[in-house]
Amino acid sequence: MSAAPVVEPVATTTTRTARQRPRFNSTWLLWIAVILIMLFCLFPFYWLINTSLKTGADLSGANIVPPHPNLDNYSSIFRNGDFTRALLNSAVLGLTTTVIALTVGSFAAYALARLRFPMKYLLLAVILSITTFPPIAVAAPIYKLWSDIGLYDQPFSLGLILPDLTFTLPLTIYILTSFFRAIPRELEEAALVDGASYLQSFRKIVLPLAAPGLVTAGLLAFIFVWNEFLFAITLTASASARPVPAAIAFFTGSSQFEIPLGTISAASVVVTVPLIVLVLIFQKRIVAGLTAGAVKG
């Protein structure tokens, strides 16, 4: 406040509630901002839904509301074997990767949160720095390696599990470590005094208490895998191996030369809606996980 003119305190006249937040001077300005932000955030998604409900000639017009709304695009994508296969692949890949990351990650995080060992700081720094790797640096050698050992283009996106772990495991460890640290040590000690083994106290005391952390880490890991694109297109080539993002990028219509805008949009809506629902349900947890050390999923 050095440059601001010093104003005599007028404490007796300022009787407004002390705990209120800083406000804009005019409420209407705030409301305009709020409406603009919401339009900005929601319009593209609305446009996607709008396009997915159009067919035929309507697709070539930029109507804000579909003139003849229908669900033809949706029924068509579910008759499309490639798309349903991609959904299955992504579900299998997402669940497998998440379960491995949570299992391996929770042991590591527990050790990092509880045990004493040298170079713990360095280890955490390395783990965090892995989340900032450019995926191409992992994709290039894996592409060659998988071609050599036969993991390239395998069904159920099998070849994507390991490269996806490169990013989901460090993320899981980082989030879980901060959750485990928040659990009071006394609870475990009480269990140990009562004759429980370390593993029992971990399983029966720590894991249930860390459940919110597991949910947060698991969700962020799953979202990462569901969204991951570079490995998805680099390490697969056929429909039986492609997960959702790769399938959408290579969507083809009834003919090779037609851009199937309506069906792509319908497929996009189908793969996005579950994610939005998840994110809205677990909103608080996800924001907490994302802001914990600014680690992104």
Place this chain on the structure above:
Amino acid sequence: MIGPALLVILLVAAYPIGYAIWLSLHEYSLIHKGLSRWAGFRNYSSALWGDESHAFWNAFRTTFLFTFISVTLELVLGLAMALAMHQAFKGRSVLRATVLVPWAILTVVTAMTWKTIFDPDLGFANTMLRALHLPGGHVVWLGQSGYALAVLIFADVWKTAPFMALLLLAGLQVIPEDVYDAAKVDGATTWQRFRRITLPLLAPAILVALIFRTLDALRIFDLPFVLTQGTNGTNTLSLEAQQTLVKNGIIGLGSALSVLTFVTVMLVSFLYIRFVGGNIKTLAEDV
């Protein structure tokens, strides 16, 4: 207990990077499998000042230009959104939920959607511009350099400014209210309070968000891949490396380009680790 995790990390992070460096020192043929020969630093010299240097430095420039402009815009927009979300008003929770929507939409879907909206003939953007008789209604957005980069930046800002806003909101929430009350009592205006209280106290959160987003932007791949396939001045480092590798099947050079991308990002990453060092230290302390 940490053993399995260390093993997996060695397997999925250290080993690939090491192997990438090894591959980048060789020449490989994808047609005659197994045929390879030692190339020394030839792939690197080719990328940095040889035949491929034009493509590499173009991608390098595009990546940093893209990163600089989009991260700056995201900061400004994200800060504005965070300030709005921090106000007390009815429906604040709805707003906070809404800004998570762009984050939750798959990046590929984001790219497809903006591609549709910026279609030169049938897209919503040009139709609106023409209907309102505004300039730009006949621009082939993704078909001209400059415009293509602008759309790329726009799509990235849309997707990540809300995320930036959430990081900054977390920073805003820890600023104690008393400081504002004291300033109000002293007669500080809204602008003065923002300039002299909010900004300085938010600086650490802004710094972390900036570095964090910069690292993410430097490895951009999905958006340019879908929007333009890297044409019209939108080829980025990751995209150039991936295309060399997969589309052209040049393993050695592709690996060298990947390693160069890795080194570039890691240099910036050291900054990041330095600034969140305090966070890591707390996590590493014994309880």
